[in-house]
Amino acid sequence: MNNTENNTRKVRVRFAPSPTGPLHIGGVRTALFNYLFARRHGGDFILRIEDTDAGRFVPDAERYIIEALKWCGIVPNEGLTADGMVAEIADAQHPYAPYRQSQRKPLYRQYAEELVRKGHAYYAFDTAETIDRYRKEAEAEGRSFTYNHTIRRQMDTSLGMPIDAVQRRLLMETHWVVRFKMPEDREVHMHDLIRGDIMVNTATLDDKVLWKRADELPTYHLANIVDDRLMAISHVIRGEEWLPSLQLHYLLYEAFGWSESQPDFAHLSLLLKPDGKGKLSKRDGDKHGFPVFPLRWVSPAGDISRGYREDGYFPEAFVNLLALLGWNPGTEQEIFSLDELAALFSLERVVKSGARFSPDKARWFNQQYLKSKSDVELAERYRSILQEKGVEAGMEKIIAVCGLIKERATFIADFWELSSYFFVPPATFDAKSIQKYWRPETSDLLRQVAALLAGVEPFTKERIEQAVHAWMAERNIPPGAVMNALRLCLVGAAKGPGIFDIIALIGKAACEERIKVLTKHACEG
């Protein structure tokens, strides 16, 4: 079966997370690539919740996933209702509802039974204890236990059991499962859109459980194949951790007789831990000094994990950096809007090898986006921070300040640190700078500057600059003797935008006051 690029169906891809916790950035990237692929091909991007593991279900996880996608601008066009809930009732917009597998529960059993009827699966009645015993025995002998053709006949299964006995046990017992009858020795030839051809022999594979009587739920493999089929999924784009399951999925499609219309597959490389070992995991939390989650997450146990949103990242920057982790357009462009990405994305340019996340590059991306924002937009956000600090300031001034400092910041959260002196007098003065710039005559000169400023009218940057330069020229004062010390008075450190911008913005009275404070301070030693 050839399913490379000749897939001419309407593109329909799905993101199918399991609500067992917050989505980490690897999951967001998988969602993003699915979304971009769908948009690139004018297809559908579907959200499906794979909650077939009742034991690991985490109550707030589904809401978190939806909110995270929304924050990123990755909006499914199927699976979510207008008010952002998982669609439960079928309508024109959501023809395959419900999109939560737990609510599709009654649907799967017939598919499991169909496979048994066709001879591709069987019932297994073994208790967990029995299997555990076999496993321990195997381990004791230094080999691994595989539930497959080598042991199948010794186990308590419907294979070779009289039909009426099977029927009776099916009715009487509540802990049996349906297992796939993995062929003993078959080469399965597969194709992956990113990795090319892959071949595996079935000999070492096991008879995977497909459906469990105990909770009447399918396992991932069955649910996934059935729902992808039912929802007419054309391409499965998922993480590399699924690659070892691909042959089972091929075999399942074949067993159902669906091979001709099975989706194309693309397995994305994993996102690696920044410090070398292993794939990035949810449990990494913020141990590495940067978030691994898009949004802040509070676990049921009360543990808090940082999120990109709360850390001050712009969603555009976050999406941009994620897109470039494992994909590139082949040009040297690095800054992309979501629309640009959607226009350019292709699976052929997805890299095969795992990518390590770089906190430095993440910061750089955010800085790029911060610089490109308008002063007004930044000022609106900065105003709420100022309000928290108890600072009253007019919008005009905040906008002007943002214009002056945005090139010096990586996050909006840096703004206060970079510009508090525009609003309140410096609380401390940098000792090193004082040592470097303060001379015996400095106080006297600064008092003259203060007097000079008092006479400048109107108090604009241009007029101030003009007046100060004229004064220095007239008295033959070298700029170095006064400018840095003046900055020290006003800012408290040797940093910040142009001195005349600062003077004009903080105003005549504040300048005078701050010069007085430091010159007095200096006189006292």
Add this chain to the structure above:
RNA sequence: GGUCUGUUCAUCUAAGGGUUAGGAUUCAAGAUUUUCAUUCUUGCCAUAGGGGUUCGAAUCCCCUACAGACUACCA
């Protein structure tokens, strides 16, 4: 252990048999900014190792090493 996947500067990556192996981030130096940041310039730094195939290999093949994933009645 077994199966599968991968391996180009510290990091993300480009180069789909022929380039001094390119770009970005980080780092370092210089210029600009009488400050800081930005910006600009320059620099440092890579084809895991070994065999083939070929006139020619980062690119194709084999072996080795290393890394990762998977190996649940989890997804």
